[in-house]
Amino acid sequence: MTKNSEDLRVRRTRALLQKALIELTIEKGFTDVTVRDITERAMVNRSTFYHHYQDKYALLSQYIDEVIALIQAQEDDPSQVNDPDQPSAGLVRILQHVQANADFYRVLLGKKGDPAFCAQSFRRFIEQQFRHMRPDQEVQADHSKPPIDLSVSYILHAGIGAILWWLENDQPCSPEQFAVWLNQFSMADMSVSLGLESPNLSL
Amino acid sequence: MTKNSEDLRVRRTRALLQKALIELTIEKGFTDVTVRDITERAMVNRSTFYHHYQDKYALLSQYIDEVIALIQAQEDDPSQVNDPDQPSAGLVRILQHVQANADFYRVLLGKKGDPAFCAQSFRRFIEQQFRHMRPDQEVQADHSKPPIDLSVSYILHAGIGAILWWLENDQPCSPEQFAVWLNQFSMADMSVSLGLESPNLSL
Amino acid sequence: MTKNSEDLRVRRTRALLQKALIELTIEKGFTDVTVRDITERAMVNRSTFYHHYQDKYALLSQYIDEVIALIQAQEDDPSQVNDPDQPSAGLVRILQHVQANADFYRVLLGKKGDPAFCAQSFRRFIEQQFRHMRPDQEVQADHSKPPIDLSVSYILHAGIGAILWWLENDQPCSPEQFAVWLNQFSMADMSVSLGLESPNLSL
Amino acid sequence: MTKNSEDLRVRRTRALLQKALIELTIEKGFTDVTVRDITERAMVNRSTFYHHYQDKYALLSQYIDEVIALIQAQEDDPSQVNDPDQPSAGLVRILQHVQANADFYRVLLGKKGDPAFCAQSFRRFIEQQFRHMRPDQEVQADHSKPPIDLSVSYILHAGIGAILWWLENDQPCSPEQFAVWLNQFSMADMSVSLGLESPNLSL
DNA sequence: ACGTAAGCGAGACGGTACGTCGCGTCTTACC
C-alpha cells in the first residue's frame, strides 16, 4: 500500500500548479491570471491542468480548503475561556496565517481579487471563527433589534475590511494586537445586536 | 439654445447602452455580460459602443457617477442635527435608491459582481456618507486604540455586508428602519475606535 | 463667366487631396494608403473627401486622366515620319513624364501598387501609343502566326515590365535612349507577329 | 512509420482551406476574398485558419509553392536540346498547369488579382524557366545594347501579358502551340538584346 | 457689397473584417 494519497507525479503536478497560481496572483492579481500563465509558470502542459482542475477557481478553492484544514488541525486549546476581552485563539491563528502570506491575501482580497472568493471561500473561513462568540440564536421576536443574520453579515464583511486595511498598510501591528481590536469592534456590534446598550457618543 | 448638453443621438445611444447594461446585469450578473450582449440589447452597433466607452467597466462607472451626482443633487437639509441616534438623511437616500434598484445592486454586490466596483465606485459612494459622522481626526497618539483608518475600512465593508444582507433577504425592513440599525452599529464601532467604552458583554 | 471650372474651394480641396495621395503613395504604397490618411495629410475632413470621390481609386483615376489629357495636349508633330528605327514622340513624352514622377510610378507599378491600375488606366495610356505602330489588322487567316491581340498584350505588358526595370534601377539611361530600345524590342515582336522572319539565334 | 509527413487533421484542414481559397478566388477575385469567407467555405473555425497561416496571402503563397514544387518534380528530360525554335519542356508544363487551372489563374492575374503575387510568386515561377534560354551574362560593356536585366523584365512581363491574353480568350490554342509562339517572341527579343540583328520591318 | 447657396468641418453611426487571446475538448504518442 504505497498510496501515500496519490501518484507521486500527480502530487508533483498539483504542487507546481498551486505554487504557480500563488506567485502569479501576487504578481498580477487573480483576475488577470490565465490558465496558460499558470501552466507555463509551472512548466506543465495546459491539457494536464484540465485533468486536475476545472478552472483556476477550482485550483484556488482547493488551495483555500487545504489552508483551512491545516489551521483547524492545530486543535483548539480546550481550556480556553471565552473571555469577551480576549480574541479567540482561532482568530489569532488565522491572522498569523494571513500575515505569513500577506502578499497573496492582499491581492486576493483587493480589487484584482476574486469576488466569489471574497464572498464565499474566505467567508466560510472566517464565519466559523466568529460563530462561537455569537450567543445561541434565541428566537428573535423583538423586531426593534437588528436580526441576528444582519449582524453576522455586518461583522463578517467588516472583518474582511479590517484585514484589508491591515494588509494594505503592511501589517502595522501584530496579529495579536490586531485580533484584540477586531474583537473589540465585533463585541460592540454584538451588544448592539442584542440591544444591550445604546452607545452614548456624547461629544 | 438647442444644446441641451450633447448631441441628441449621443444621449439616446448612451441611454440605451446604460439601460441594456442594467437589464443584463440583473439577468446574468455583471461578470457574464459582454459588450456584444449590451450592444445587441441596446440595438446599437458594437463599434459605436467603443466610440463612447472603453469597456463595460467604463459604462458601469459612468452610470454610478451619475447616480452619485443625482443623489447629491438632493441637497442636504442644513438644519439637520447630527443626532447620534438618527441616521443621516444622505444614508437614507442611498438606501432608498438601492431599494429602488434592488435587483441591480443585489447582483452587482454579489458573487457575480465586479470586485473592483465593490472596492471602488461603491466605496467612494458610501465613504463620503460615513465621513461626516466621523469625528475630526485628532492626531492619534494613542497606540492602544485602533487607528481611525482601520475603523473606516471596518465600517465601510460592514455597511456593504449589511446592505447585501438587506438585498438578499428582499429588504425585509424599510430603508429608514435599516438606516437606524446601520447607524447603531457604526456608532458602536466609533465608540470603540475612540476608546470611549469597553462593551461589557456580560452573559 | 468667371467659372474657371469650379468653385475655388472645390479646386483647392481637390488639389490638396491629389497632392496628399501622391505623397502617401510614394511613402507607403497605394495599397496601404487609406482615405483617412489622405484627408489627414490634406487637412481636409474625411466626409469632404466623399463629396468629391467615391474612393481612393476614383481619386487616382482622375489624376491619371488629367495626366493623359495633359500629355495629349502637347499635340503630335504632324511631320513625324513613322520611322521604324525611331520611337514615336508620344512614347518619349510618356517616358519623360514617368521620369519626372519616377517616385510615384515606381510604387504604383510595383508590388504595392494597384493591380487594377496596372491593368487598366496605364494600359489605356500606353495602348494608344503603341497602336499607331501596329499595321492594320488585315484579317488573320493564317493560324500559324500568333494572333494580333496576343502580340498587343505581349508588347503591352512587356512595356510595363521594361518601365518597371527602368524605374527600379533609377532610370540609368535617358528617356530617349530607353525609347529606342523599347522600340527595337517591340519592332522585333511585331516582325514575329507578322511572320516576317524567324530569328536565327545561332550561337 | 505512421507519420506520413504531418498530423492527418492538419493535412485535412489545410487542404480544405486551399480548396476554399481557390473556389472563392474564382468566384469573386482574390482581392474580395476574406479570411472569414475561406473558413466558412472550408467549414473550419476562423481561429484555426490563423493556426496555420498568417493571412490569405500566406495561404496563396504556400499553394503556389506547392505547385512549383510539383511541376519541378517532373524532372527535365536531360536529352532535351536547346533548340531555339522549340520551347522548353518546362514552359509547356507550366502552360499545361495554367490551362488545367485556367479559371483560377485568369482571376489571379487579372484586375481583381493580387499585385504582389503577379510581381512575386508567379514571377519567380516563370523566371527560372526563362533563365536557361538566356545566354550567359557575358559582361556587357557595350552600352548601345539594352542591358540584359531590361530584357529579362521585358520578357517576363510580356510572358504574363501573353498568358493573360491566352486565359481571357479561353485558351484558343493548345499549350504547345502557345509555347511555340511565346518562344518565337522571346527569341526575337533575345536577338535584339544581343544586338544580333535589327529587324527590317519593311512594309 | 452683400445675401445666400455651396462647400466644408465635426463627428455620430452602422457595418464588416481584422488578428489576438483565452477557454475547454479532444487525439495521439510517449513513458
Next chain:
DNA sequence: GGTAAGACGCGACGTACCGTCTCGCTTACGT
C-alpha cells in the same frame, strides 16, 4: 495511467476602415 504536444471549435476582444448621415458654420459667388 500520467503527461506532453498541439489541433480544433468557440466566442469575445479592441481596432481599423469604410461609406452614410446630420448639423451648423463660413466662405466664395452671383446679382
